[in-house]
Amino acid sequence: MRLSQLFGKTQRQPPAEAETASHRLLVQAGMVAQLAAGIYSYLPLAWKVLRKIEEIVRQEMDAAGAQEVHLPSLHPLEIWQASGRHQTMKDVLFHLQDKRGREFVLGPTHEEVITDLFRRYVRSYRDLPLMLYQIQTKYRDEPRPRAGLIRLREFIMKDLYSFDADWEGLDRSYTTMVHAYENVFRRCGVPAVAVLADAGAMGGKDTHEFMFLTEVGEDSCLFCQACGYAANAEVALFRKTPTHADEPPLPLEEVATPGVTTIPQLAQFLGIPTSRTCKAVFYMADGRPVLVAIRGDMEVNETKLKRALRALDIHYMSEEEVLRAGFVAGSASAVGLQGATIVADDLIPQERNLVAGANRPDYHLLNVNYGRDWEAQIVADIALAAHGHPCPQCGEPLQLKRGIELGQVFKLGTFYSEKMGATFLDRQGQMRPAIMGCYGIGIDRLLAAVVEANHDQDGIIWPRELAPYPVHLVAIAIDKEEIRQTSEELYCRLMAHGIEPLYDDREESPGVKLKDADLLGMPLRLTISPRTLQQGAVELKPRSSPQARHVPLEEAIKAVTEA
């Protein structure tokens, strides 16, 4: 490919809006272009890489025994009503109508469509297990698109669905997919780790996310170096031990705490650690007020809270909602509280003599004891694991790291098959719902991660298997006839050997060409210049190393093949 003909132009200035390396480099290299928030065009170079990523994914999915299909993006609304997800996913669904007013949604994922397909064709356990997948554009009206290709509203996803006759079968399919995913990410040059995750609106039980650990990631995960425990912060457990479990309960006592409205102030005012306090946090859960009681040194994990409440939607109370609920912000507690659901973290009942709000301004209560002074409707683990908390398995301190979620695998079970009647007859002639799993990879997000994982200050460094072209051929001073002739010859010779280079045949200064070569990131660079030509040589340099060497022109093909 001649660079002079290539559609897409490098820019000298990085784009102002880009804050992450992948966003900046892909835009600056002229590989992607934004159309609207979370909606991008892919130009030739990026599209080539995406196709290579897809090819790797196809190979691994096929090797795992899956078959590729292609499902529609236009989904009749009814199919979403059948699963109930027109409600649980309504915030991200794009809606549209046909001429007759029939309602459709743009597919954000395909459990409903695939389950429908299954129920039309599968009758017998003999057809199981079954794995179907597709690589397709998904549409989600994300509340906040972010960081170039990291979070898009229109994106390419590989989604695979497994159907098994029993739970052991699902476990096997799941394990098979986990291994396939490890292969995909390894081949793409992105180190990914599997962590325990939350199933969210997908339904189902076990689920893992594959994380690429990086500071620019939007997820937080906790890791134990001692025993290997790894979990998304949304679901991470940690070992909780009460500090004063053996203390006898002391009499409740009200104290004046003028001007004290926060836990740190309270602890300082009374000269106690924050772990001796019981904090009240206010939420609205599906429109109902909720008071959450948690030890003062911990934070609420909203994913856990949402699950404990079995709520569709929860959010932190606004000031207005606090007023309406009648909570005394700064001095609130569950003691004597009416008219709200009370949720207590499961550590609270084990503690003795905590300090909590008195539900009147400037007063707090000493020696508050669960069971004696108050009770909660729900007691559950709703605490957020943090850096340094003890591992739930071995007690060693957990490490907090940020990551980008590249893929997720779910054991869905019968969530969809029961709702939608996806059944089969087992060996005994019994009708049973299929046991399902689903497995997604964000293809364009993976592209972004590839760049995040493979770049330096000068540009992208494509891994071999993904590079748009294996070689970048730079002709310096190409307006000199002998340079042009030699470069053209080498270009043709490489092509004849099945190596298509990206050939910089532009009449540009050396600096421009070399900078662009670094930015565009082909794994090998061949440079022809008056200097190399004098020796009848061409310079060969890997993008990933500063080491360049001269090789005789006639050995160029061999050198490239062996490099």
Next chain:
RNA sequence: CGGGGUGUAGCUCAGCCUGGUAGAGCACCUGGUUUGGGGCCAGGAGGCCGCCGGUUCAAAUCCGGCCACCCCGACCA
């Protein structure tokens, strides 16, 4: 949806406070020169100053509303 920020040439930005002729660098076109890290010279083309309204003799500039985009949070591949 809450909080913060930005909208001026293809890109990066100045001009706005203090109203009066729309600018720079890069990119683009012509010609010349240079040739190993975005070189130099000359000439040229390119703008509903985000949109709508208001104030004013006069608005990129002041005021109001709206929209878009970016960042931080609640959601997800």
